[in-house]
Amino acid sequence: MNHQQTDNQRFEQYKKQAKKEKRSILMWQVIIFIAFFSIWEIISRLHWIDPLIFSSPTNIVQLLVDKMVDQTIFIHLQVTVLETIIGFLLGTILGILLASLLWWSPKLSRISDPYLVILNAMPKVALGPIIIVALGPGYASIIAMGAFISIIITTIVVYTAFQNVDENYLKVLASFGASRYQSFKEAVLPASFTTIISTFKVNVGLSWVGVIVGEFLVSQKGLGYLIIYGFQVFDFTLVLASLLLIAICAAIMYQLVERLERRLMN
Amino acid sequence: MAFLSIDNVSHQYFTKMNYTKALQSISLSVEEGQFISFIGPSGCGKSTLLSIIAGIITPTEGSVRVNNTTVQRPSVSIGYMLQQDYLFPWKTIVDNVLLGPHIKGTLTNGLQQLAIQSLTEIGLEDVLHAYPSQLSGGMRQRAALVRTLMTDPHILLLDEPFSALDYQTKLKLEDLVSNTLKQFNKTSILVTHDIGEAIAMSDKIYLFSASPGSVFSSFHVPENLQQLTPFEARQHHDFPALFQHIWEELNSLESSTNR
Ligand SMILES: Nc1ncnc2c1ncn2[C@@H]1O[C@H](COP(=O)(O)OP(=O)(O)O)[C@@H](O)[C@H]1O
Numbered sequence: 288m289n290h291q292q293t294d295n296q297r298f299e300q301y302k303k304q305a306k307k308e309k310r311s312i313l314m315w316q317v318i319i320f321i322a323f324f325s326i327w328e329i330i331s332r333l334h335w336i337d338p339l340i341f342s343s344p345t346n347i348v349q350l351l352v353d354k355m356v357d358q359t360i361f362i363h364l365q366v367t368v369l370e371t372i373i374g375f376l377l378g379t380i381l382g383i384l385l386a387s388l389l390w391w392s393p394k395l396s397r398i399s400d401p402y403l404v405i406l407n408a409m410p411k412v413a414l415g416p417i418i419i420v421a422l423g424p425g426y427a428s429i430i431a432m433g434a435f436i437s438i439i440i441t442t443i444v445v446y447t448a449f450q451n452v453d454e455n456y457l458k459v460l461a462s463f464g465a466s467r468y469q470s471f472k473e474a475v476l477p478a479s480f481t482t483i484i485s486t487f488k489v490n491v492g493l494s495w496v497g498v499i500v501g502e503f504l505v506s507q508k509g510l511g512y513l514i515i516y517g518f519q520v521f522d523f524t525l526v527l528a529s530l531l532l533i534a535i536c537a538a539i540m541y542q543l544v545e546r547l548e549r550r551l552m553n
Numbered sequence: 554m555a556f557l558s559i560d561n562v563s564h565q566y567f568t569k570m571n572y573t574k575a576l577q578s579i580s581l582s583v584e585e586g587q588f589i590s591f592i593g594p595s596g597c598g599k600s601t602l603l604s605i606i607a608g609i610i611t612p613t614e615g616s617v618r619v620n621n622t623t624v625q626r627p628s629v630s631i632g633y634m635l636q637q638d639y640l641f642p643w644k645t646i647v648d649n650v651l652l653g654p655h656i657k658g659t660l661t662n663g664l665q666q667l668a669i670q671s672l673t674e675i676g677l678e679d680v681l682h683a684y685p686s687q688l689s690g691g692m693r694q695r696a697a698l699v700r701t702l703m704t705d706p707h708i709l710l711l712d713e714p715f716s717a718l719d720y721q722t723k724l725k726l727e728d729l730v731s732n733t734l735k736q737f738n739k740t741s742i743l744v745t746h747d748i749g750e751a752i753a754m755s756d757k758i759y760l761f762s763a764s765p766g767s768v769f770s771s772f773h774v775p776e777n778l779q780q781l782t783p784f785e786a787r788q789h790h791d792f793p794a795l796f797q798h799i800w801e802e803l804n805s806l807e808s809s810t811n812r
C-alpha cells in the first residue's frame with residue numbers, strides 16, 4: 288500500500304516534469320517566432336534594412352488581407368495547390384506503376400537501368416523549358432514538372448523495395464502454384480507498403496519544387512507566378528507574402544500526408 | 554512402382570562467374586505413407602532437393618515422379634513447409650492458413666470452417682484473427698503446418714521446420730506433427746540437422762554428403778521405434794544405438810571431406 292503510494296507519487300512527479308519540459312519547449316518556439324517578426328518589423332521601420340527589399344511583417348499581412356478582401360489571392364492559391372496535388376498524384380502513381388512494370392520484366396529492368404541512373408542524376412527542373420515547348424505554356428506543363436520531378440526517384444526506390452522482398456514468401460506462394468500476378472499482389476506489394484508510403488512524404492516536397500519552378504517559367508497564374516511578378520515590378524512585399532503562403536500550404540500538405548501515413552500503417 | 558521416385562537428379566546453380574553443383578545423381582524412392590528424413594552438413598543440397606520435389610526448381614538433369622507422373626510445376630498435391638514459418642505479416646492467422654485455397658481460387662465457406670476447426674484442434678482458437686507478430690514461434694509454426702495441410706497434399710516436405718524453436722516447443726511439435734501426419738497417412742520428407750529428430754520421427758533416414766550433394770548412406774529405423782511417438786522414441790533403449798551409428802557415419806563423412 289505504502290509502496291504503491293510512493294510509486295504513484297513518483298509517477299505523478301514524472302508526468303509533471305514531462306509536462307514542464309514540453310511547455311518550456313513550446314515557450315521557446317513562441318519566443319523565437321515573436322522575436323524574429325518583431326525584430327524584422329522594428330529594424331525595417333528604423334530603416335536599418337531597406338524596407339523596399341525586405342518589406343516588413345505588417346506590410347505583408349496588410350497585403351495578404353487586401354488580397355483576400357478583393358479575393359484575387361484565392362485564384363493563385365487554388366491554381367498552385369491543385370497543380371501540386373495533381374503533380375504529386377501523377378508522379379507517385381506513375382512511379383509505382385513503372386516500378387511494377389520493371390519487377391514484372393527483369394529484362395526490361397536491366398535494359399532500362401543505365402537510363403534510370405542518368406535520368407535520376409539529372410536535375411529535373413533543367414528540363415523545364417523543353418517540357419513547356421512540348422506541352423505548351425499552360426497547366427499541363429506545370430503539372431508535368433510537378434510529376435516528373437518525383438517519378439524517377441519513386442520508380443527506383445519502390446522497385447528496390449520490390450526486389451528486396453524475402454524470396455521465401457514467393458517460395459511459399461510458388462508452392463501453391465501462384466501466378467506472377469498473384470505473387471505480386473499477395474507478397475511483393477504488401478511487403479513494400481512501408482516504402483511506398485514513405486515516398487509520399489518525399490514526393491509532396493518534390494512536387495512543390497516542380498510546380499513553383501514551372502510557374503516561374505510559364506508565368507500566368509499561381510504563387511510561383513506572383514513571386515516572379517513581384518520580383519519584376521520590385522514589389523518584395525508580394526514576393527514575401529507568396530513565400531509565406533507557400534510555406535503554410537506545403538506544411539499543411541505535409542501534415543496531411545503524415546496523418547494519412549499513420550492511418551495506413553495501423 | 555514407388556509412390557515418389559527421384560531418378561538420377563542432378564542440379565547446378567549458375568552465377569555470373571561460375572556454377573555450383575548442388576546435387577549429383579540422386580536416386581531414391583519413397584513409399585506411400587512413409588516418413589523419411591534427410592540429414593547432412595549444411596550446403597549439401599537438401600533444400601535444393603526439396604524445391605525440386607516441390608516443382609519450384611527444375612533440375613538440370615533427371616526427374617521426379619509422383620504416382621508415375623513427372624513433376625513439372627508446383628501442385629497442391631505437394632505441401633512445402635519452410636524452416637521459418639513465413640506467415641504473411643499483413644494477413645491474419647485464418648487468412649494465412651487459407652492462402653493455398655485463396656491462390657487456387659477454391660475458397661469456400663466449408664474450407665473456412667475447416668480452417669477454423671483445424672486451428673482450434675491445434676490449439677490456436679484464441680488467435681484466429683490475430684496477426685503472426687502477436688504469436689510465439691511455436692504457435693506460428695503450428696499455423697504454418699495447418700496452412701500446408703489446408704490444400705490436402707499427398708506429400709509433405711518439411712525443411713528444418715523446428716530448428717528455430719526452443720527445445721521444449723520442438724519436442725511438443727514433433728509429436729504433434731508426427732501424429733497429424735500419421736493420422737492422415739501423409740507421405741513426408743523431413744530435412745533436419747538433428748540426428749535425434751530424424752530417428753524419432755522417420756522410418757528411413759538418408760545421410761547426404763556435400764559438394765556435390767549426394768546420398769552418402771541410408772538407415773532403416775527399427776519397426777518398434779517407428780510405432781512410438783517421437784517423444785517416446787527418444788526414451789527407447791534402441792534409440793542410442795542408432796544415434797551412435799549415424800553419429801559415426803556423419804563423423805566419417807566429415808573426415809573424408811576434410812582430407
Ligand atoms: N539460388 C542459388 N543460387 C546459387 N547457389 C545456390 C542457390 N541456392 C543454393 N545454392 C548453393 O547450392 C548448395 C546447396 O544449397 P542448399 O540446397 O540450400 O543446401 P542445404 O539446404 O543442404 O543447406 C550450396 O552450396 C548453396 O550455396
Ligand SMILES: [Mg+2]
Pocket residue numbers: 599600601712
Ligand atoms: Mg537448407
